[in-house]
Amino acid sequence: MRKICLLTLILFLFKHSLFSEELKIFGQDFFSNVNLTSPETVRFIPEKYFLGPGDQIEISVWGVVEIRQQLEIDREGNILIPRLGKIHLSGKTLIEARKYLQDLFNRTYRNVKLELTLTRARLINVFVMGEVKKPGTYTITPFSTIMEVLGMAGGITEKGSMRKISIIRRDGTKQEVDLYPVFFGSGLPEIVFYPEDTVYVPLGSKFVSIKGAVRRPAIYEIVAPVTIKQLIDFAGGFLSDADTKRIAVIRNDTSGKKLIDIFPQIEKDALEKFVLEDGDEVEISFISKDIVDCIFVEGTVRNPGKYQWKQNLFVSDIISETDFLPDTLVELAEIIREKETGNREIIQFSLIDAVKKIKDIKLEPRDRIVIRSKERPLKKVTISGEIKFPGEYVIYPGETLSSLISRAGGFTPQAYLPGVIFTRVSVKQREKQELEKFIMEKQTVLEKEAGRTESEEEKALIEKSKTLLQQLAQAPVTGRVIVHLEPWEKFKGSESDILLEHGDSIHIPSKPTVVSVVGEVNHPANVLFKNGADVNYYINKAGSFTKNADTKNIFIVKIDGTASTDLKKIDPGDVIVVGFLAKDRPGKILKDILQMLYYVKMIIE
Incomplete structure (x- = not known):
């Protein structure tokens, strides 16, 4: 319990730096939700599908003779039918093969009808390379869709291009694929795959983003000059409560970021004329x-x-x-x-x-x-983030948090109330004192151990601990106070509706998309949130446990700053902490030092 309390305190002081909410890349959600069918599943098969070795067909004949036979086309492209012998079908479409077989049967039998169906298509191997999550070789059918092939490879990474995908044939010819028309409802491109095709996803080169009062805020890839009007169309258009009098464009500059204001009602055709550049961020305010x-x-x-x-x-x-x-x-x-x-x-x-x-x-x-x-x-306070009128406000005696939020215009639709970050100067001062006390206590322990031990290994460990304590002493504290804004309709007058003090800071974030996994895992990471997934899902995504993991000491630091041992309830923005187990080390004090090393290491990394 002492370990959990200590690490919770430290993570609580620094947790706000783990999250900087970002927009999703347009199209990423498709691959996180795609349902893949077996490559052997027969669905719609085009009439112009060319038969080849490995295809399984069914021939049904009725009339003076009745035959129903399932056959597989052999390596030479043939099938064998009693009384007709070997028949070559490879390279023929279903229509051509049906007519060819009907003619052959008509020579032997009179008044017969024939039907030919493909019961299972042949399987081929293709290579999926580049910016996909699981590059490799995959078994598909010739008429598998490009979305299914990419889905098998885990989808496109955040750095990958969705607009310049190449299908490279063995002879070196290429077919370029742009997925945006698919996402916008224009249908799948017509592609027939051949054995040893390579599906290559390059790095995306240019991206722009749009957020605020549009139907589909996201990061969009651009492959040609795009105007603000075209980007708004990509995003599904304005919402009904969009403030179209002013549109803000944030652009990267050699000296930093600069703000460009666009006034569509004043400047004629401004949206159609303004061409966006790589990295531009477009913001549409709400009324x-x-x-x-x-x-x-x-x-x-x-x-x-x-x-x-x-x-x-x-x-x-x-x-x-x-x-x-x-x-x-x-x-x-x-x-x-x-x-x-x-x-x-x-x-x-x-x-x-x-x-x-x-x-x-x-x-x-x-x-x-x-x-x-x-x-x-x-006395002044600051409110920022997903609030209608962010900024600095003068407070009057007895003013509460609910009053300030009301004066600031209330929340935007993107506000994520469970993640509110409320910091207070007086709390920050107390936290700093507690941290200083903790550091002094550990320094005293280290000095005593340094005078006692003769082991070179323990001496090196003590020196490393001293260095890390110095780094911890320089780390900032936040003074965060836990408040719960939900349910908002019952917030006014509740325990969390606290009286404001001079210097208070309130930040309302937008909804996070990740769950962080830290501590004793092989690859600490921010993992995309998956609804219903348990703690094991996220730990596996982070490379599973290290050999020093304390699997009985796992807990969650919630986005509101509280700690929980309920490993079944994972929410966006949570931090999963896997503890460190000091094994085979002599002496309780040295184990404490190892534990402290672990805590400090987590923070400074």
């Missing part, structure tokens, strides 16, 4: 569902809160001298204004001049009037 026609008053004033906005509304219409508190700073206040471009403008003004109408300020919808204190600075 706010919050009250639009309102004014916010915050800070050191008698009645902070929301006020109705109307035409020709001024500061003096909602604030008077009777609203001032003894410590209200009347000489300077601020209005934070949201522009149509999405940017914010800060207007500083004299509060007393505005109230006395000496120099009043005309207000616009959603203006935030921030009034400061003479004696103490304003």
Whole structure:
């Protein structure tokens, strides 16, 4: 239990750095859900299918004679029928073979009818190479689909191209395949596979992404110049609550990332003319569902809160001298204004001049009037992520988390409430003290062991432990506080609806797509979440246990920061921790050192 508590504390302090939610690559979901049929399963067989060695056929004859016979075409391409002898069928289509056999039977029998069917197609081997998860040789039928072949190989990797797949024949000829028309409903390409064909998936070269208020947010591969309009079409078009007045493009630049604003309603054909570049990120905002026609008053004033906005509304219409508190700073206040471009403008003004109408300020919808204190600075918090109006907010005494979220416009549709990250400065300070205490205790133990031991192996281990403790001392702490936003309709007034403090930070993530596996596994990894999969599924994906794994010490660090030993309940964003078992080492203290080495190693890696 002590091991779990220690590692949980350390992972809790650093867990936020494990997750940076990313969009999925368009088309990846198909291969995670594809259902493969046996290569010997007979489905639709085209009439123009060419028969060859290994095909199994059924001949049915009726009339003056009745025959029903199943035959396999031999290596020479022949079948053997009593009274007719050897008959060569290889290279003929089903239609040609049916007519040929009908003519042969008509020479021997009168008034007979014949039917020919393919009961099992011959099997061939093809090679699947490049950016697939399980490259190798696979047994298929000549009319297997390209999706089935790629599915057998585990699908395309995140780095692979879905638009420049090559089918290379033995004679060197190629057939190029683009999967996007398949995903968009245009049907499967017509492909007939031949023995020893190579299916090659190259690296994808150019990608752009789109997120927000579109029907299919994702990362898309581009093989030719693509405009914003074409990318929006790829993504299924706008949602009904998309804010189309402004579209943001984030582009990589030599000096870093830069923001490009597009205003379709102002710039004619802007979406059709703007050509995207490799790595561009397009963001489509949602129309706010919050009250639009309102004014916010915050800070050191008698009645902070929301006020109705109307035409020709001024500061003096909602604030008077009777609203001032003894410590209200009347000489300077601020209005934070949201522009149509999405940017914010800060207007500083004299509060007393505005109230006395000496120099009043005309207000616009959603203006935030921030009034400061003479004696103490304003208390501020930050809210970010999947929230309608992220940013820094001034809080008033007694304000709760639910109130802040409401003022920030509420959540976007992409918000993943179980993963909320709430950090607090005072908690961070306490965590830092606890970590410092832990490091000092272990340093004392190491010094005593260094004076006791004469073993070179133990001395080397102690020196390594000292180095790792120094690295741990330099690692940051977060001050995370566990809060549960679900169910949101019951959150207001609940235990998690805590009072806010100056410096609090709230981040609302989008839904993660991975489960992390760390500790004593052969290949610690972030594994794509699979609904219903248990802990063994993820551990196997991470290469299974190492020889030092403590298989009785496995637990889950949930995305909300809590620890659980329920190994059947795995959610997106969870971390599966496999403990370390110190075997065959003399002395309890040395075992503790080994255990500490393991914990520290997990963090610094």
